[in-house]
Amino acid sequence: MIINVFGSTISGLVTAGCLAETGNEVKLIGQIPNEIAEPGLRKLLQKQINNQHLTVGDNHYPNADFHIFAYGDGDCSLALQMAQQLAKNKTDNNCLLIRSNFSIDIAREIIAAAEMPIIINPDFAAEGNAIQGFQRPDRIIIGAQDNAAITKFRRLIAPFNRNRDTIIQMQPESAILTKYATNVLIATRISLMNELALVAEQMHADIEEVRQGLGSDHRIGFAYLYPGAGFGGAYLERDLHRVQELIDQTGSQENLLRSVHNINEQQKELLFRKLWKHYHCDLQNKKIAIWGISYKPNTNSIDGAPSLVMINALLHQGCELQLFDPKLDDNFHQWMDRHLSKAQQERIHICETMYDALIDSDALCVLTEWKSFWSPNFTSIKELMAQPVILDGRNLYDRSWLLDNGFSYYGVGR
Incomplete structure (x- = not known):
């Protein structure tokens, strides 16, 4: 089939790559970002470009079987404008597939503007596991009433619906x-x-x-x-x-x-309160190591991340921060520029390795459960830290063992 995918979100990139991989002729209307944290995604996209199943550009195929909207939340106006444009040049072959998670009001506006068969197909795949989520879904939800469009969608998605019928129509x-x-x-x-x-x-x-x-x-x-x-x-x-x-x-x-x-x-303030209490309400000039800035493993997203609350609280108490995250990128630097003063930024040190972050630190805060944090060398940790204090925000470690080996340990609910 001929497919247009609108939007350079993770959802859009994964949709374009996976549909191209099954032999469809796919056009991504947008661009491929320089930095992609999603595991395997850049390799998938490049392979499909090399195989000439995927192209990237600004112009869409007018006669596409599916126009797929995978816009981000901030692109609602763009999505509505594109729906209106597609309606002006629609063909009998066109169908609009909406994977974007728009509000109900925006979705209704787009449906009304498109003037073609519509399928709502929410993206349930989790960041960090998005390719597998697309290729091996628990269920495929479709909101549709046009029987011809539903039949065509079943053909499109058939390679990902082979083991059992996971499509639920509503x-x-x-x-x-x-x-x-x-x-x-x-x-x-x-x-x-x-x-x-x-x-x-x-x-x-x-x-x-x-x-x-x-x-x-x-x-x-x-x-x-x-x-x-x-x-x-x-x-x-x-x-x-x-x-x-x-x-x-x-x-x-x-x-x-x-x-x-x-x-x-x-x-999000829990570990800060535990640390503040441990040091008797005085954190001035303490060096605090933080492992994990992203809101969860296998992504570079920091939207709503607990680490940001922790960083703000520690800076306001006069701490020096030593940070490590395997996927730390410009997202975090941009957040610092928007939310922190120059003086505060000077008290943040981004480290090359997880162990570099521990040097002379007065506490370690583990905020993201990256696999590389699960089984660290606790002997090295104790040698590197000024004070062997661990605040385990994901309950990764054996509390009893750490206490027996001279650490101060604080978990969640333990």
Whole structure:
């Protein structure tokens, strides 16, 4: 098939690469960024360009079987303008496939403007695992009512739907709400575990043992059952607000989702409060090592990352910071330029290795569960640090072993 993909988001790049790999003629309307943190994505795109299944440019194929919208949240106006432009030059062959996670109001405007068959196909793949999420999806949600468009979509997606039929068809509005609700349930689950972690500390219980007990119940399972330093990323927070607005419109006075948001914001300050208490409310001139700046592993995204809250709090207490993250890039430097003074930036030192960040440090804060952090050399850690204090925001380490070996250890709910 002939495919246009609009948008240089991770979703757009993955969609273009995966569809090109199965033999479609794909045009990416946008550009391939210089820096791509998504594992395997640059290699996939380059291979399809070399195979001449994928081209990149500004002009789209007018006679495409599918126009695929994979715009980011900030490109709503551009998406609406493009829908209007496509409508003026539409052919009987065209179908608009929307993978962007627009608000319901924007989605309705685009649907009305496009004047062609529409399929809402939300992208559920997680950053850091986006290619596998596209190629081996748990389910493929489509919101559509045009039977011919649905049949054509099934042909397009058939290479990724071979093991069993994962396509679930519903109304367009239901598909949009399914995406919202998925993120809201994940966020709620994480915040609930973080609240239970506070209870565990008060009761002198271990939340890791509680997690094992909960996850073993088939009604609950283990997914997103890890307490920590708070969730980040743009999408969970965005969809919390969207669904709360929709709930408010029903006249409901309940505030469950506001509580989920507030719990998460408080959780991002948890390790700072533990460190502040450890040093008797005086962090002036302390050197603090931070492992992990991105909001989760295998991405360079720092949107809503707990690390940013921690960095701000420590700088305001007069600390020197020594940072390491495997994917640290211009995103973080741009954040510093927007949010920190020159004097504050001078107290941040970005290190080449995770162990360089530890030199003469008074504490180590682990904020992202990169695999390279899971089994470090604790002998080297203790030798490098001025004070062997570990604040484990992801509960990666054996608390009892560290305490027995001379470390001060603070986890979440332990």
